[in-house]
Structures are given as C-alpha cells and as structure tokens.
Amino acid sequence: xxxxxxxxxxxxxxxxxxxxxxLQATRELIExxxxxxxxxxxxxxxxxxxxxxxYKHFKSxxxxxxxxxxxxxGRHYASLQLDLAGHEKGSKARIVxxxxxxxxxxxxxxxxxxxxxxxNAPEESPVLKENGTLVYNLVKEEVRAALKExxxxxxxxxxxxxxxxxxxxxxxxxxxxxxADKRPETPVAVLLDDIADRILAD
Amino acid sequence: xxxxxxxxxxxxxxxxxxxxxxLQATRELIExxxxxxxxxxxxxxxxxxxxxxxYKHFKSxxxxxxxxxxxxxGRHYASLQLDLAGHEKGSKARIVxxxxxxxxxxxxxxxxxxxxxxxNAPEESPVLKENGTLVYNLVKEEVRAALKExxxxxxxxxxxxxxxxxxxxxxxxxxxxxxADKRPETPVAVLLDDIADRILAD
DNA sequence: TGTACATCAGTGAACGCGCGTTCACTGATGTAC
DNA sequence: TGTACATCAGTGAACGCGCGTTCACTGATGTAC
Numbered sequence: 001x002x003x004x005x006x007x008x009x010x011x012x013x014x015x016x017x018x019x020x021x022x023l024q025a026t027r028e029l030i031e032x033x034x035x036x037x038x039x040x041x042x043x044x045x046x047x048x049x050x051x052x053x054x055y056k057h058f059k060s061x062x063x064x065x066x067x068x069x070x071x072x073x074g075r076h077y078a079s080l081q082l083d084l085a086g087h088e089k090g091s092k093a094r095i096v097x098x099x100x101x102x103x104x105x106x107x108x109x110x111x112x113x114x115x116x117x118x119x120n121a122p123e124e125s126p127v128l129k130e131n132g133t134l135v136y137n138l139v140k141e142e143v144r145a146a147l148k149e150x151x152x153x154x155x156x157x158x159x160x161x162x163x164x165x166x167x168x169x170x171x172x173x174x175x176x177x178x179x180a181d182k183r184p185e186t187p188v189a190v191l192l193d194d195i196a197d198r199i200l201a202d
Numbered sequence: 203x204x205x206x207x208x209x210x211x212x213x214x215x216x217x218x219x220x221x222x223x224x225l226q227a228t229r230e231l232i233e234x235x236x237x238x239x240x241x242x243x244x245x246x247x248x249x250x251x252x253x254x255x256x257y258k259h260f261k262s263x264x265x266x267x268x269x270x271x272x273x274x275x276g277r278h279y280a281s282l283q284l285d286l287a288g289h290e291k292g293s294k295a296r297i298v299x300x301x302x303x304x305x306x307x308x309x310x311x312x313x314x315x316x317x318x319x320x321x322n323a324p325e326e327s328p329v330l331k332e333n334g335t336l337v338y339n340l341v342k343e344e345v346r347a348a349l350k351e352x353x354x355x356x357x358x359x360x361x362x363x364x365x366x367x368x369x370x371x372x373x374x375x376x377x378x379x380x381x382a383d384k385r386p387e388t389p390v391a392v393l394l395d396d397i398a399d400r401i402l403a404d
Numbered sequence: 405t406g407t408a409c410a411t412c413a414g415t416g417a418a419c420g421c422g423c424g425t426t427c428a429c430t431g432a433t434g435t436a437c
Numbered sequence: 438t439g440t441a442c443a444t445c446a447g448t449g450a451a452c453g454c455g456c457g458t459t460c461a462c463t464g465a466t467g468t469a470c
Contacts, residue, residue: 157386169371
C-alpha cells in the first residue's frame with residue numbers, strides 16, 4: 001500500500017505528495033474510526049509528518065475533511081459512469097444499475113456516504129451542491145427516458161424523487177448496525193428491480 | 203420553559219430532578235448544535251450545576267447520550283400510537299399515517315433521528331434494538347393486514363422493507379441542507395399515498 | 405415534638421489529555437547566470 | 438558545468454483551550470428514637 005511506504009520511510013526532507021497522502025490518511029482514518037474520532041494529529045501520524053505540515057496544504061481541519069468528501073464524490077461519480085456504460089439508455093436496467101451503484105458506494109465507503117449527506121455545516125458546500133445536482137439531473141433524465149416523457153415534467157419529478165428516497169433509505173438502512181434480522185432474504189438487486197417496476201408503472 | 207426555571211434559580215442546595223433536567227439540556231443542546239458539538243460541560247451550564255453533578259446520575263457522557271436517545275424513542279413510539287389510533291386496521295390510511303409519522307419525527311427532532319440510526323457504537327444498544335424490532339413488527343403486521351395475507355411471509359417481508367426504505371430515505375433526504383430544489387412540488391402526504399399504492403399493489 | 409444521625413445529591417477545584425493552530429526555523433530543490 | 442540565491446515544504450516546540458472525569462468536601466433531607 002502506498003500509505004505504508006509514505007508512512008515510515010521518506011527518502012528526502014520533502015514529502016513529494018503530502019497533500020494526497022494527507023487526503024488518503026484522512027479518508028482511511030475517518031472510515032476506520034468514524035468522523036467523530038478523526039483528528040489532524042492522527043492524520044499526520046499516519047502520513048509521517050509533523051502536525052504543522054498540513055497547514056501548508058489546507059487552511060484548516062474542516063477544509064481537509066471537505067476536500068476528502070469532494071474527492072469521494074469524484075470517485076463515486078466515476079464509478080456511476082462506469083456502471084451505466086453497459087446498459088441501454090432509457091432501459092429499466094440502467095435505472096436499476098444506478099440504484100445498485102448508490103447502495104454499493106454506501107457500503108463501500110460508509111463514512112464518506114454519511115458525511116456527504118450530513119456535513120457539519122448548516123448549508124451544503126458549493127462543490128457538494130454542484131455534484132448533487134449533476135447526479136440528480138442524471139437520474140431525472142433516465143427516469144424521463146424510461147417513462148418516455150418528452151420532458152422532465154411533474155410526473156418525472158415525482159417518480160425520480162420516489163426512486164431517490166427508496167435508494168437513499170436502502171443505503172442508510174444497510175449501514176445500521178444489527179439490522180440484518182429485518183432485511184428480507186430477497187437480494188438487493190431483485191428488490192431494486194421490483195421497486196423500479198412499481199415506480200415506473202402507470 | 204422548565205429549563206429557564208431550573209437554569210438560573212434554584213431554591214435549595216439539591217436540585218430536585220437533576221437527572222431529567224440534564225436529559226432535557228442534553229437533548230436541547232444536541233438539537234441546537236449537533237452531536238459533534240455537545241459537551242457534558244455545556245449541559246451542566248444549561249442545567250445550572252457543577253460539572254461533577256452528572257456523575258451522580260450517569261456513569262459517563264456516553265450513557266447520558268444513550269439515555270437521551272432512548273427517551274426520544276419513547277416519545278416517538280407514543281406519537282406513533284397516537285397517529286395510528288384514528289385509522290382502521292388494515293387500511294392504507296394507516297400505513298400512510300405510519301410513514302408520515304416517521305418523516306415528521308425526523309423533521310421535528312433531526313439529531314435524535316440521526317443518532318438513533320447512527321449511534322457511535324459498532325452495535326446497537328439493546329434498548330434501541332428492542333425498540334426497533336417492536337416498531338418494525340408493527341409495520342409488518344400492518345402490511346400483512348393491508349395485503350390480506352394470512353401471515354408474515356416473504357411477500358410481506360419484501361413489501362414492508364420497501365416501505366421502510368422509502369420512508370427512511372425520505373426522512374434523511376428531508377434533512378439534507380439545501381435540498382429543496384430537488385424535492386417535487388407534490389406534498390409529502392400525496393407522495394406517501396402514491397408509493398403505498400404502488401408497494402401494496404399486486 | 406425535638407434531636408442525633410445516616411444518606412447522598414451537588415460542589416468546586418483540580419487532573420491529565422489530546423486537540424487545532426501558530427511560529428520562527430531549516431534544508432532540499434529549481435533556476436539564473 | 439558550477440555557484441549563488443530565492444522559494445517554500447516540512448520541522449519541532451509551544452500555545453491556549455475545553456474536555457471528561459475524579460476527589461474530598463458540604464449541607465439539605467428523611468428517619469429512628
């Protein structure tokens with residue numbers, strides 16, 4: 001792992017790519033210990049630098065965490081594009097794929113997922129808002145195509161929102177500890193396919 | 203407000219009902235400033251006692267917060283019972299009422315809602331798990347009745363889970379800052395009624 | 405009814421801790437000549 | 438190619454702070470006689 005390398009041995013006084021190393025350390029620590037237990041000090045320890053070093057790259061702890069969230073959103077968006085590629089535009093499969101991608105991301109990076117939708121700030125950062133709008137417009141466009149509507153009208157808005165609510169809730173529920181006994185045996189993909197039918201119907 | 207009274211003036215050396223006052227202070231502070239910014243010190247300030255006082259009633263900060271969550275779950279459950287009372291057993295209206303109650307609680311006590319489903323511990327506390335099972339069994343029973351199934355079978359399990367996912371997601375989405383522009387104009391109650399039809403259909 | 409006493413809720417001072425951030429510094433690196 | 442110099446990424450020590458928790462204590466209250 002790259003982190004291991006950067007952590008213990010450094011060939012020179014300068015780090016080379018400390019900004020990236022700090023982002024990675026921050027992400028790893030938040031995923032491992034939770035947002036509440038993350039500290040800049042820890043990130044420095046993991047990256048193998050002094051506690052003052054981060055301030056050459058970030059203005060504050062908050063900015064560091066925000067950068068990590070933004071980074072995660074970038075990865076999420078890329079993986080979404082990848083997952084969509086295999087399916088025909090306007091097909092239900094494409095919509096199901098979007099849903100699966102969403103749930104998968106939440107399971108893969110739970111803390112990033114939760115931070116993304118529950119930042120500390122009372123309002124979303126511009127980059128988050130932009131990313132959110134981008135993705136949600138994609139959803140609406142898919143729903144419009146699947147419904148064969150000429151434009152994003154009230155019907156499309158409603159159905160898109162229903163889909164989002166469902167998928168968002170399924171993701172969060174999957175992250176609740178000890179919830180296994182409430183989840184049905186039906187696989188997630190099947191449930192998603194089922195609900196897509198229901199929401200796109202009529 | 204009771205807090206105002208207990209905060210500034212106390213007639214005697216003893217408080218009288220410090221445990222309750224601390225629970226209320228804790229809840230108010232968490233709702234006002236978020237879980238991350240809550241401190242025992244603050245709660246003591248608000249309750250008007252020394253910082254050592256809470257330890258006569260709680261073993262630790264964690265226990266205090268857990269007590270507040272359990273308390274909130276009690277209130278939530280009571281309000282659910284109240285909302286269900288007006289509707290005929292087995293009716294769709296009853297299911298819609300459950301959904302509305304869920305979303306309303308999330309809006310009314312966002313931090314309690316989030317804490318309930320995302321506690322710091324890696325596993326749910328027994329009291330939370332018990333409460334969760336209690337409520338979810340209620341949901342399944344309602345869905346069973348609405349579907350006219352003789353028992354809680356796989357079909358009932360699936361539909362109940364779908365409903366939960368939807369309602370849970372809708373709640374969380376309602377708490378995202380700046381999300382208003384993505385919500386359709388259709389009122390929540392109408393959307394809930396619509397999705398209930400879809401999920402109960404067939 | 406009055407008194408001695410046990411109880412224990414709340415005090416206030418102190419603790420050790422880890423934190424985020426600042427500061428004057430150092431030394432590796434790239435560039436101009 | 439060699440040297441002087443500007444740049445600036447990273448150092449390490451220190452700061453002030455608020456925190457959770459402990460401790461010996463105090464004084465209000467209820468009860469036994």
